[in-house]
Amino acid sequence: MSVRELELDLDAFEGPFDLLLTLVLREEVPLAEVDVAGIVVAFIERLAEREELDLDACGEFLVLVASLLELKARSLFGGEDGELDELGPEEAAEELARRLEEYRRIKEAALWLAERLAGERDRFFRLGPAPLAPPAERRLAPQDPALLAASLRALAAEPPQVSLKHLELRFPPVTQFLERFRALLKRRSRFDFESEVEGLTRIEQAVAFLALLDLCRSGEISIDQPRPFAPIRVAREETARSEESEVPWTARSA
Amino acid sequence: MDRPLRLVAANPLDALARTLEALLVVASQPLSVDDLAEAAADDAERVEMALSLLGERYHEGRSGIVLEEVAGGWAFRASRDAAEACGRLFERPVERGLSQAALETLAVVAYLGPCSRPEVARWRGVAVDSVVAGLVERGLIAEAGRESGIGGAVRYRTTPLFERVFGLESLAALPRLEELGGEDGEIRERLEALAERRPA
Numbered sequence: 001m002s003v004r005e006l007e008l009d010l011d012a013f014e015g016p017f018d019l020l021l022t023l024v025l026r027e028e029v030p031l032a033e034v035d036v037a038g039i040v041v042a043f044i045e046r047l048a049e050r051e052e053l054d055l056d057a058c059g060e061f062l063v064l065v066a067s068l069l070e071l072k073a074r075s076l077f078g079g080e081d082g083e084l085d086e087l088g089p090e091e092a093a094e095e096l097a098r099r100l101e102e103y104r105r106i107k108e109a110a111l112w113l114a115e116r117l118a119g120e121r122d123r124f125f126r127l128g129p130a131p132l133a134p135p136a137e138r139r140l141a142p143q144d145p146a147l148l149a150a151s152l153r154a155l156a157a158e159p160p161q162v163s164l165k166h167l168e169l170r171f172p173p174v175t176q177f178l179e180r181f182r183a184l185l186k187r188r189s190r191f192d193f194e195s196e197v198e199g200l201t202r203i204e205q206a207v208a209f210l211a212l213l214d215l216c217r218s219g220e221i222s223i224d225q226p227r228p229f230a231p232i233r234v235a236r237e238e239t240a241r242s243e244e245s246e247v248p249w250t251a252r253s254a
Numbered sequence: 255m256d257r258p259l260r261l262v263a264a265n266p267l268d269a270l271a272r273t274l275e276a277l278l279v280v281a282s283q284p285l286s287v288d289d290l291a292e293a294a295a296d297d298a299e300r301v302e303m304a305l306s307l308l309g310e311r312y313h314e315g316r317s318g319i320v321l322e323e324v325a326g327g328w329a330f331r332a333s334r335d336a337a338e339a340c341g342r343l344f345e346r347p348v349e350r351g352l353s354q355a356a357l358e359t360l361a362v363v364a365y366l367g368p369c370s371r372p373e374v375a376r377w378r379g380v381a382v383d384s385v386v387a388g389l390v391e392r393g394l395i396a397e398a399g400r401e402s403g404i405g406g407a408v409r410y411r412t413t414p415l416f417e418r419v420f421g422l423e424s425l426a427a428l429p430r431l432e433e434l435g436g437e438d439g440e441i442r443e444r445l446e447a448l449a450e451r452r453p454a
Contacts, residue, residue, distance in 0.1 A: 030380065075380075105432075107358060109364070110361040113357050116420050121337075123332075124341075126330075
C-alpha cells in the first residue's frame with residue numbers, strides 16, 4: 001500500500017495525502033487548519049483493512065506525519081521558539097499539548113458559535129444607535145423679575161450715535177502748497193519748513209511735506225536736515241534757478 | 255366607554271407595564287431592569303414583575319412581537335414565525351459571511367477577553383489583524399483599553415451587539431470552554447475500536 005496515495009476526507013482538505021503535503025509545503029493549505037489526528041485515523045483504518053502489517057508503509061507514514069506535526073507545531077507557535085527552547089523536551093511537549101488542547105477548545109467554541117448563529121438566523125430585531133440622553137438640567141438661581149426687566153431695558157435702549165467726524169479727513173490739494181512754496185522761493189532763497197507750516201493741521205503739514213518732496217524731485221530745491229527731527233531747511237537750487245531770468249533779485253529779498 | 259386595553263384586569267402593575275412597553279418600543283438596544291426602573295421612576299422589583307406580565311403577552315406564538323431577555327437587558331424582537339417575511343424586507347448584515355477565522359477570533363475574545371491581537375494570534379497560531387478589524391467594523395467586538403505598560407497593545411472585548419446577534423442573555427450564557435468538544439474522546443474511541451478489531 002502506498003502512503004502517498006492515502007485518500008483523505010478532512011474539513012480543510014479532500015484528496016490524496018501526497019497532494020496535501022505538496023499543498024502544505026507550497027503554503028496553499030494552512031497547516032493550522034489541517035486535522036492531523038484525522039489523517040492518522042484514516043491511515044490506521046486503511047491499515048486495519050489489510051491482512052498483514054506493511055512495515056515500510058508504517059515507517060514512511062510515521063516520518064511524514066511526524067514532520068507534518070512538527071511543521072504544524074512550528075506554524076502554531078512560530079514566534080515563540082525561544083520560549084519553548086528553554087524548556088526541557090518533556091516540558092516542551094507538555095506545553096505544546098496544552099496549547100494544542102486550548103486551540104482545539106477555541107475551535108470547538110467557534111463551532112458552537114457558528115451553530116448558534118445558524119439557529120438564531122430567524123431572530124429579527126431592531127438595531128440602531130443608542131438613544132440620546134436627555135440634556136442635563138441646568139438650575140438657575142432664583143431671579144428678581146424687576147431686576148431682569150431692568151437689565152432687559154438697559155439692553156433694549158437705543159445706543160448713542162457714534163461720531164464719524166474723525167473719518168471725514170480733508171486733504172488739501174498738493175498744488176496749493178506747491179504754489180505757495182514756489183511763491184515763497186521767489187522772495188527768499190531759503191526757509192525753514194517748520195516755521196512755514198506752523199499752525200497748520202497735521203494733515204495740512206503732511207500734504208505740505210509732499211509738496212516739498214515734489215519740488216525736490218523736480219530739482220527746484222534742495223533739502224537739508226542736520227540730524228533726525230532737526231528743523232528741515234529748504235534752499236532754492238541755485239543752478240537750476242540761475243537759468244531763469246526772474247530769480248536773481250529774489251536772492252537777497254529775504 | 256373608551257377604556258384602555260388591560261393586560262390583566264385591574265392589575266396594580268398595569269400602568270407600569272404599559273410604560274415599560276412604551277420604553278421598549280422606543281429603545282433600539284436592550285434595556286436593563288435598572289434602565290427601565292430609572293426611566294419609569296419605579297422600583298426594580300416592580301419592574302421585574304411588570305416585565306413578566308409583558309412576557310406573557312409578548313410570547314412566541316401569541317404575538318408578532320416577542321419580549322426577550324438578551325445582552326444584559328430586555329428588548330422586543332420579531333417573532334420567529336415572521337422571520338421569512340422580515341427576511342424579505344431586511345437582512346441581518348452583521349453576521350453575513352463570518353469566516354471560520356472570524357468565528358475563532360470571536361470565540362477567543364468572547365471567552366478570554368478583553369485580549370489584544372497578539373494574544374488572539376497566540377491562540378489561533380496565525381496573524382489576526384484583518385480579522386479583528388473586520389469584527390470591529392461589524393460591531394461585534396470593540397476596543398477595551400490597552401495592555402499595561404507604555405505602548406501596550408489595544409485590547410478587545412465583545413459588544414452587547416455580539417450577545418444580541420447570538421441570542422445570549424450575557425457572556426455567562428456561553429457554554430463552558432472545558433465542556434466543549436468531545437472530539438478527543440471520539441478519536442480515542444475510533445482508535446480503540448480499531449485496536450480491538452485487530453488481532454493482538
